[in-house]
Amino acid sequence: MTPVILVTFAGRQKRMEILTQYVRQAIDLGIIDEWHIWDFTRSQEDHEWVTQEFGPVRFMGSAAPYQAKGSLSxxxxxxxxxxxxxDLHLAIVPHGEPDKCYEIVVGGWNNSxxxxxxxxxxxxxxFDRPEEAIIWRRSTPAILSPSVExxxxxxxxxxxxxxxxVNNILxxxxxxxxxxxxxxxMIRGGWGADLEICDVSAPVRRYVGNPGEKMPYWQAFDYYATHMQQFADTIFLKCDDDIVYMDVDKLSDFIEFRRANPHYFVISANVVNNGVCAYFQQAAGSIPESVGHFERPPGGFGGSLWLSGETATRLHDFFLQKGDQDMPLPTKxxxxxxxQSINFIAWLGKDLLKMALPKGDDEYYLTVDLPTFxxxxxxxxxxxxxxxLSFGPQENALDVERLxxxxxxxxxxxxxxxxHEDARELSTAADALRSQAVA
Structure with missing residues (x-):
């Protein structure tokens, strides 16, 4: 059976809570096998929410901070x-001693x-430590092997x-x-050494990228390309954290189309509030001129919708007020x-062979540079x-809370x-969202 993995670059809590409900249902229904949450959060509040909401951490960039891992007694x-x-770092945080902890560095100083x-x-x-903090030291040459768990x-x-x-050595x-x-x-890597925690196999898991990078998304593609043999038979989905509607009924058809058509490099969903999709939606009569004029974005990038929060608001209102959520294009x-914008795309695991992306514009590489090459x-x-929900230039004029x-x-x-397999969980989530909507 071909596994299906959804990748989401997280995450803004207010934008992502709706997506979370759709994805958890798709997991319950067996449509999605794993959800990989890449923590590229920009605020401490959002980082704490992602940490609490989305299960254990599987991967940490070399500059990622400590993450809780287990206990000792x-x-x-x-x-x-x-x-x-x-540079494997373990922090031991004693119970009942609020100011004290111990840090073990295994294989520091180039694994020596x-x-x-x-x-x-x-x-x-x-990450900085004074020399006097060291209370024990030992030569442990080549104690860590990069080729094994x-x-x-x-x-x-x-x-x-x-x-x-470590590896049966005292x-x-x-x-x-x-x-x-x-x-x-607690656990982390450091000093140029990424850390993968291989005993984490939960269906929903976190991947913590290096903080502070302006365009950090290459880290995720680099990880999957590095693990290409593990993921060669996988179908990958990638969606933005602010996907606020998903037609779960048609998701399996989308995945099957992706599997059956390997000649396409990436395949996009039919996205509301996406310049290229809006052009074709209007060409097919799915968006009336009264909502706005949606031109073909030059070269597939930018355009009036991308720039205008007012236009995006009208488009969202039209979509929400429709009797159904169909938005046919001129052809299937x-x-x-x-x-094109990669708000929700799919690719084949075997194509990871070409997806060790350099730092930079991942959208350009995936939809222009690589397909052309x-x-x-x-x-x-x-x-x-x-x-x-939104592009950056739309933010100032978009009625976000109402939408x-x-x-x-x-x-x-x-x-x-x-x-739904867990009706009580869904009911609880629904009650909470109703309360927010009323408020």
């Missing part, structure tokens, strides 16, 4: 499998030494003394530490050889409709009509 050891070339540090809790938010086992005896083994035992009350364990499939068109699939409430109501009406 005399009865419960900490175990994990980590793929990393050097390991150290134990005593640091404050606040130090976990930064390094086995990490941290145990504690009845007196609270921790011992660390790294250290520290009788001067008393962790008898137990401790939380529109072949395309210019740029490979002489493979892209396409837009008419029957699968999604709605995309979100409208899409919440539409989502509630759509999902209430569908079977």
């Amino acid at each position: 005399p009865r419960s050891s900490f175990r994990t499998a980590a793929r990393i070339k050097s 030494h390991s150290v134990l540090r005593k640091i404050g809790r606040a130090d976990l938010k930064s 390094n086995q990490v086992v941290l145990t504690m005896d009845g007196r609270g003394v921790p011992t660390l083994h 790294i250290g035992r520290w009788p001067e530490l008393d962790l008898g009350a137990g401790a939380e364990v 499939v529109v072949d395309w050889r210019e740029r 490979l002489n493979r068109p892209t396409a837009i699939y008419s029957d699968f409709v999604v709605s995309h 979100i409430h409208g899409y919440q109501r539409l989502m509630l009406s759509k999902l209430a009509a569908e079977p």
Whole structure:
């Protein structure tokens, strides 16, 4: 069976809560197998929401901060499998000691030494450490192997003394530490070493990119291209975090079309509030002139819709007030050889061979540069409709709060009509969204 993985670059909580309900239903129905949430958040509040909402972390860029991973007690050891070339960092945060923690660096200094540090809790938010923080040091040459899942086992005896083994080799035992009350364990990479936590296999999982990059999305494509053999038989979907409507009934048809038509490099859904799609929607009579005039964007990029929050608001209002959410294009499939916005696209795992993207404009590479180089068109699939809330230039004039409430109501009406494995969970989510809409 061909697995289906949805990738979302997260995330703005207010924009993403509606998408979350659609995707969780698609997972419940067996349409999507895994949801990979790439944390490219720009605010601490959104980062905390993504961390709490979307399951365990699978991958961390080398500059990503510590993430909670497990716990340690005399009865419960900490175990994990980590793929990393050097600088594996473990933070031991003792229970009942609010200001104290310990940091173990395994394979630091180009995989040559390991150290134990005593640091404050606040130090976990930064990477810089004073030399005097080191309370133990040992030469551990080549302790980490980049080619395997390094086995990490941290145990504690009845007196609270921790011992660390990596790949069945004793790294250290520290009788001067008393962790008898137990401790939380956090993890990260660092100093140029990305970290993959290989024992995480939850269907919804997080991938934490390096913070502060202006155009960070290449990190995700680089990860999947690096793991091409693992994902060669996968069908990938990628959607923006502000997709506020998804026709779950037609999602399987979209995926099957993607699978059956390998000559296309990427295939786009039929997107509301997307300049190229809007041009074809109006050409097919799906958008009346009273909503606005939607020209063919020059070269597939920009255009009046992309620039205008007022036009986008009218288009969203028209879509929300329709008796149905169909937006037919002139043909079931529109072949395309210019740029287009990648609000919701699909590609084949075998094409990861060509998708180790350089830093820069991932949209241009995926819809113009690579298709031209490979002489493979892209396409837009008419029957699968999604709605995309906004582009950056639209923000100042877009009635965001009102539109979100409208899409919440539409989502509630759509999902209430569908079977759901966990009706209580959906009902709770629906009640919460109704309360927000009323407020």
